[in-house]
Amino acid sequence: QTAMGTGDTSSKKSEKRKRRRRSRSASPAPPPPAPSSSSQAQASSSSSSRRQQKQPQHQQDEEEQQSSGDVISLSIEETNKLRAKLGLKPLEVNSSASDPKAKPGSSSTNFLHAPAKSLTQAKHSAKVQERTLIGRQKREMREKLTRLRGLGDDSDEEDKDLPAAAWIERSRNLEAERRMAEQRAKELAELDAEFDVSRLVEADVASSAYSSNDLAGLRVAHSAKKFKEGQTTVLVLQDRGVLDSNDDDAAETLINVNMVDDERHAENVRNRAQVGSAWHAANAGLEGEAGLDDEDDELGGAGPSVLAKYDSVIAADSASRKRAFVLAGGETEAPAAKSAAALARDAVAAASVSLDGPSELKLAADYLSAAEVAEAAKFKRRKRKVPKSRMLKADDLLPLVDDEEASKGRQEEGELVDEAPTMPGLTDAEIIEQTPSVADEALEDLQLLLERARRVQQQDGRRRPRQLPVVNRRDKQDQEEDSSGLPSASSGMVFDTTAEFCRSLGDASKAATAVAVAQAEARAAVADAAEAASFEASAAAADVDAGDDEDGLEDDYSIYGRRKQQQVGTWMEVDPESAMRQQQQQQQPSREQYRRRTAADDEDSMDVSDAEQAGGGGAGGILEEEPELRKGGIGAALELARRKGYLESSGGRRDTAAGSSGVSGLRAKKVFQEDLRHDDIDAKFGRRDRLSFGGGGGGGGVQEFKELRNYKPDVKLEYTDDDGRVLNQKDAFDYLSHRFHGKGSGKKKTEKRLKKIKEEELLKSMGSSDTPLGTAEKLHAKLERQGTAYVCLSGRAAAASLPSGVSK
Amino acid sequence: QPQPAMIEITVNDRLGKKVRIKCNPSDTIGDLKKLIAAQTGTRWDKIVLKKWYTIFKDHISLEDYEIHDGMNLELYYQ
Numbered sequence: 001q002t003a004m005g006t007g008d009t010s011s012k013k014s015e016k017r018k019r020r021r022r023s024r025s026a027s028p029a030p031p032p033p034a035p036s037s038s039s040q041a042q043a044s045s046s047s048s049s050r051r052q053q054k055q056p057q058h059q060q061d062e063e064e065q066q067s068s069g070d071v072i073s074l075s076i077e078e079t080n081k082l083r084a085k086l087g088l089k090p091l092e093v094n095s096s097a098s099d100p101k102a103k104p105g106s107s108s109t110n111f112l113h114a115p116a117k118s119l120t121q122a123k124h125s126a127k128v129q130e131r132t133l134i135g136r137q138k139r140e141m142r143e144k145l146t147r148l149r150g151l152g153d154d155s156d157e158e159d160k161d162l163p164a165a166a167w168i169e170r171s172r173n174l175e176a177e178r179r180m181a182e183q184r185a186k187e188l189a190e191l192d193a194e195f196d197v198s199r200l201v202e203a204d205v206a207s208s209a210y211s212s213n214d215l216a217g218l219r220v221a222h223s224a225k226k227f228k229e230g231q232t233t234v235l236v237l238q239d240r241g242v243l244d245s246n247d248d249d250a251a252e253t254l255i256n257v258n259m260v261d262d263e264r265h266a267e268n269v270r271n272r273a274q275v276g277s278a279w280h281a282a283n284a285g286l287e288g289e290a291g292l293d294d295e296d297d298e299l300g301g302a303g304p305s306v307l308a309k310y311d312s313v314i315a316a317d318s319a320s321r322k323r324a325f326v327l328a329g330g331e332t333e334a335p336a337a338k339s340a341a342a343l344a345r346d347a348v349a350a351a352s353v354s355l356d357g358p359s360e361l362k363l364a365a366d367y368l369s370a371a372e373v374a375e376a377a378k379f380k381r382r383k384r385k386v387p388k389s390r391m392l393k394a395d396d397l398l399p400l401v402d403d404e405e406a407s408k409g410r411q412e413e414g415e416l417v418d419e420a421p422t423m424p425g426l427t428d429a430e431i432i433e434q435t436p437s438v439a440d441e442a443l444e445d446l447q448l449l450l451e452r453a454r455r456v457q458q459q460d461g462r463r464r465p466r467q468l469p470v471v472n473r474r475d476k477q478d479q480e481e482d483s484s485g486l487p488s489a490s491s492g493m494v495f496d497t498t499a500e501f502c503r504s505l506g507d508a509s510k511a512a513t514a515v516a517v518a519q520a521e522a523r524a525a526v527a528d529a530a531e532a533a534s535f536e537a538s539a540a541a542a543d544v545d546a547g548d549d550e551d552g553l554e555d556d557y558s559i560y561g562r563r564k565q566q567q568v569g570t571w572m573e574v575d576p577e578s579a580m581r582q583q584q585q586q587q588q589p590s591r592e593q594y595r596r597r598t599a600a601d602d603e604d605s606m607d608v609s610d611a612e613q614a615g616g617g618g619a620g621g622i623l624e625e626e627p628e629l630r631k632g633g634i635g636a637a638l639e640l641a642r643r644k645g646y647l648e649s650s651g652g653r654r655d656t657a658a659g660s661s662g663v664s665g666l667r668a669k670k671v672f673q674e675d676l677r678h679d680d681i682d683a684k685f686g687r688r689d690r691l692s693f694g695g696g697g698g699g700g701g702v703q704e705f706k707e708l709r710n711y712k713p714d715v716k717l718e719y720t721d722d723d724g725r726v727l728n729q730k731d732a733f734d735y736l737s738h739r740f741h742g743k744g745s746g747k748k749k750t751e752k753r754l755k756k757i758k759e760e761e762l763l764k765s766m767g768s769s770d771t772p773l774g775t776a777e778k779l780h781a782k783l784e785r786q787g788t789a790y791v792c793l794s795g796r797a798a799a800a801s802l803p804s805g806v807s808k
Numbered sequence: 809q810p811q812p813a814m815i816e817i818t819v820n821d822r823l824g825k826k827v828r829i830k831c832n833p834s835d836t837i838g839d840l841k842k843l844i845a846a847q848t849g850t851r852w853d854k855i856v857l858k859k860w861y862t863i864f865k866d867h868i869s870l871e872d873y874e875i876h877d878g879m880n881l882e883l884y885y886q
Contacts, residue, residue, distance in 0.1 A: 071818065071826040071827065071828050072825070072826065072827045072828070072847050072848070073816075073827065073828030073829070073830075073847075074829075074830065074847060076814075076830060079829075079830045079831075079843070082843060082846050083839075083843070085846075086839070086842050086843070086846070088835065088839050088842075088843075089832070091813070091814045091830055091831065091832055092813035092814055092832050093813055093814055094813040094814075
């Protein structure tokens with residue numbers, strides 16, 4: 001908006017100036033909208049204000065530029081002026097409606113729709129057309145009819161007096177004309193004859209009359225049967241040598257190429273085909289060899305001859321000769337080939353069965369007569385595997401009982417049961433032989449057949465039950481044999497692996513234990529009777545089944561175990577002494593400890609109570625007596641401790657490396673039992689150790705050791721080299737990384753390191769008075785050698801002062 | 809339909825410039841643009857007349873564009 005076209009501006013300004021001048025000079029009535037527009041223009045909007053402002057002076061004058069609101073518009077005159085300036089033609093102002101016809105090129109005037117094709121009109125016109133057409137055709141027909149003359153018309157035209165006579169006359173005339181025509185033809189023919197045309201024509205006609213008489217004497221090399229009526233076969237002359245004589249034997253023979261090929265093929269096949277070959281079977285058909293033969297081919301040969309391989313060739317030749325027939329003049333009738341109907345009749349006749357049947361008709365019987373039975377029986381004759389003399393004995397029926405049971409079991413399952421009871425180990429034939437009261441062979445066989453059929457039916461079901469009784473018997477036998485050492489199940493003995501293991505352990509030192517037991521028994525006589533009695537009483541009270549040990553294999557230990565078990569379950573009179581004893585002996589001593597106790601080594605150290613116990617063990621008591629500590633001093637206490645297992649002492653059976661072997665080794669050495677009181681909260685939460693929180697030590701421990709609360713250690717981590725040198729942090733890290741990665745530094749680095757180490761060594765070994773390289777010392781030595789108090793470092797004298805091997 | 813002799817078109821620039829132009833239907837768009845330029849003060853070749861996205865070409869007449877009396881055109885600047 002700001003930019004004003006320069007050209008326009010100037011023109012506009014000039015225009016405006018002109019307008020101003022004009023307006024000032026003359027004051028014609030401005031166009032009606034002008035005054036209103038000027039007032040409106042003064043009330044200018046913001047957007048066009050600048051425009052308006054640019055021409056404030058113009059606004060005072062007649063405002064030709066109308067602007068209603070924001071709209072700028074010119075009047076018609078102004079527009080025309082503008083247009084004239086621009087080079088456009090003026091506005092077309094018309095008061096009335098303009099005529100459209102004046103503008104030919106305008107689209108609105110030229111636009112004229114073509115009228116739509118009216119279907120009715122089209123139909124109407126079509127109908128009219130049709131009618132006119134029809135009318136014309138009719139007219140034509142009528143005209144034609146009028147022109148035509150019928151039979152009666154002629155007569156009508158002429159006299160009606162003698163129509164017959166006139167007709168006769170006319171017909172005669174026709175005849176005369178015909179005769180005339182014939183004559184003319186004859187004359188023409190004569191004319192032709194003069195020119196020898198007719199003869200040629202006749203010759204052609206005559207020659208075409210080629211009859212079968214001409215073929216008389218020719219031989220046909222195929223049999224006459226092959227040529228059927230109504231079929232055209234092309235025959236050609238057979239090849240013949242040029243110099244062959246023209247005898248009757250070598251007369252001209254006619255052959256059909258296809259037939260020759262077929263015959264040759266048949267020949268080859270007949271010669272080649274084996275009787276059992278597939279081709280033979282396929283092609284021979286029901287007729288057999290006869291189907292392969294050619295019809296009239298009959299070899300009257302008498303067996304293999306000298307030149308047997310040429311027989312086929314010769315035979316073929318002769319056959320073909322026989323087959324050939326000679327054409328006679330006239331009609332040679334082919335032998336009447338059998339019609340299709342005749343062929344069919346022949347086939348049917350061959351396959352037919354005479355319906356005469358047996359001369360006598362018998363009444364059909366339900367049962368076989370004796371003769372028929374014999375016939376049927378004759379069919380099979382089996383060899384007997386077992387001599388018929390073997391008779392059925394009572395012993396054979398023994399297994400039958402089991403089998404019957406088995407079969408009954410099967411019956412329950414719903415399977416079929418044999419009528420003949422099965423006996424194990426016998427074949428079918430034997431079975432049937434043995435079945436009593438079977439005299440008739442036929443019935444035997446019948447049963448055999450039934451047996452087999454049934455077996456096929458229940459193959460699986462039958463085998464197993466037959467085997468079962470055998471198996472069971474065997475098992476029972478085995479059991480009876482081997483059941484010597486094992487106690488029966490009804491006796492109430494329980495075996496478990498631990499007991500067995502312990503049994504095996506006990507075997508080793510059974511002898512020792514037996515000895516110990518004997519000795520203990522001897523000593524038991526001196527023992528306190530009251531204690532033993534009391535013990536025994538309690539033991540006896542607890543001992544319910546004393547006589548369980550049939551074999552005496554059960555060890556004291558297991559008896560002890562059993563006693564404990566039994567004691568748990570039974571009511572007991574609590575003897576305070578025995579109760580105390582039992583309490584103290586809650587912990588079951590291990591087998592080894594028991595044995596240790598009873599071992600020969602510890603005999604001397606055994607307590608009296610031990611001996612009692614051993615003696616009681618002999619009677620069946622293993623429970624220990626609490627040793628009386630007032631008798632022995634520390635030794636007894638130690639003994640007790642050892643017995644209880646608190647001490648690991650050498651002697652006797654040593655513990656294995658991983659603790660005591662067996663089950664005892666897995667038991668806890670020290671068992672602490674907390675008597676938890678779940679009802680008392682104070683007891684629960686009162687004395688809680690740090691370790692007992694959340695699963696015992698380590699879980700959620702907040703506090704460090706109470707003893708070590710004020711402990712502040714002075715940690716000094718020192719790392720040393722392989723040589724023992726103390727490494728600084730960097731070297732230590734290097735060392736660590738080398739060890740970690742498995743490879744050290746390279747050559748140069750190691751040299752550098754070694755050099756550094758050496759320097760360090762030198763530094764360490766440096767004297768306080770000297771440099772690490774010992775320069776002062778060397779200098780002193782050099783001075784001594786030179787005998788001077790100085791060393792020349794440079795110059796002529798320096799070269800001489802250097803050692804021999806060193807050059808400057 | 810009879811062709812009016814003179815038509816008046818309103819050309820609106822959305823920025824506040826609204827011009828009413830009187831012209832013949834046979835005038836071309838270029839002529840119209842010249843008239844607009846004379847009234848608005850811009851260069852006529854800088855003006856683009858549009859109706860939505862249809863840009864009116866200079867060489868085609870108003871009646872061919874079927875611009876009738878009283879129609880509004882949009883004024884844009886190139």
